[in-house]
Amino acid sequence: MKKRLILGLLLGAVFIYLSLRGINFEEVAVSFRAVHYVYVIPVFIILFLVQYLRSYRWGVILSPIEKIDQLSLFSVTCVGFLAIVTIPARIGELARPYLITHKSNVTMTSALGSVFLERAFDVLTILIMFFIVAFLTPMPPWLMNSSIVFFVIILIMIAFVVLLLINKDAFLKIMRPVISKLPEKYFHKAEDLIDHFISGFKMVGNPGLILYVAFLSLLIWVGIALAIYILFSAFDFQLSLLAAFGVMVIIIVGISIPTAPGFVGNLHFFCILGLGLFGISKVDAVTYAVLYHFLSIGMIIGLGLIFLPFNTFVLSDLKRDGNRAADYPSKGEK
Numbered sequence: 001m002k003k004r005l006i007l008g009l010l011l012g013a014v015f016i017y018l019s020l021r022g023i024n025f026e027e028v029a030v031s032f033r034a035v036h037y038v039y040v041i042p043v044f045i046i047l048f049l050v051q052y053l054r055s056y057r058w059g060v061i062l063s064p065i066e067k068i069d070q071l072s073l074f075s076v077t078c079v080g081f082l083a084i085v086t087i088p089a090r091i092g093e094l095a096r097p098y099l100i101t102h103k104s105n106v107t108m109t110s111a112l113g114s115v116f117l118e119r120a121f122d123v124l125t126i127l128i129m130f131f132i133v134a135f136l137t138p139m140p141p142w143l144m145n146s147s148i149v150f151f152v153i154i155l156i157m158i159a160f161v162v163l164l165l166i167n168k169d170a171f172l173k174i175m176r177p178v179i180s181k182l183p184e185k186y187f188h189k190a191e192d193l194i195d196h197f198i199s200g201f202k203m204v205g206n207p208g209l210i211l212y213v214a215f216l217s218l219l220i221w222v223g224i225a226l227a228i229y230i231l232f233s234a235f236d237f238q239l240s241l242l243a244a245f246g247v248m249v250i251i252i253v254g255i256s257i258p259t260a261p262g263f264v265g266n267l268h269f270f271c272i273l274g275l276g277l278f279g280i281s282k283v284d285a286v287t288y289a290v291l292y293h294f295l296s297i298g299m300i301i302g303l304g305l306i307f308l309p310f311n312t313f314v315l316s317d318l319k320r321d322g323n324r325a326a327d328y329p330s331k332g333e334k
Contacts, residue, residue, distance in 0.1 A: 012260030015269040031287040039234035046227040047299045057216040072103040075307035082304020121217040130249045243278045250274035
């Protein structure tokens, strides 16, 4: 983990350097003074609603396993996203599944399956948005190639889920050459883990829930794009909502790179890159990137800190339970 943290910090430093290279900081200061900060209010409201929708959607995905009250879902989601942006090496991704096991009878592995499914919906929604934007607005070749890679990955993820749901035995047959090398007790644990993981996908058997989660996913990402678009007005950028979607997709590609905690560096660089594609000067783009980062990450950190006293965890527990998900007891089993 230390090596990943060091590498992430180095990558973050590189992105910060690239973001600020050739910048006149006096001009940036002037740009900050010219911002219409009244637009920050609706952006903040939208980002809060997006966070609420994320927790609500997660509850819908988990509902076939257990119906969990919205306050618990929201508090766990807020602390989980706080962990994602502050803990290096993506270990923070385990916080939400870990914490929800302490507020419900959902097992760690089932919770991991639900988060996996959530991510699949996110990636699929983003890819659909990207291809619509790319059809209407020229995009750089590197971004097109990256999107094709993401598209292939999501197809593999969907195939993986479908195979698990349709025929677990067929999936085990494919995996048998790998898991058969394990000791017998671990072989059975692997089967148990797969059973629990599949339970996180229970909603896939309900077409109505699939459409509902797809709709909620669309709302979440339209909301983020809308926040980016409204913030354009704070800078008097004459850019369309379509441009906001384009900038959002480019930012998402950037923050998928594991760098320093809080997406420092990569979010700024790719935001500047995206705005540059639509003719925004680097000085204004830097100012916009700093303000957008402050609002989006500030929202996550602020909400996470509010609910952290009610959802405490130890980093070693996340790593342990991530490695032993199948053995982790649910609240009802303790």
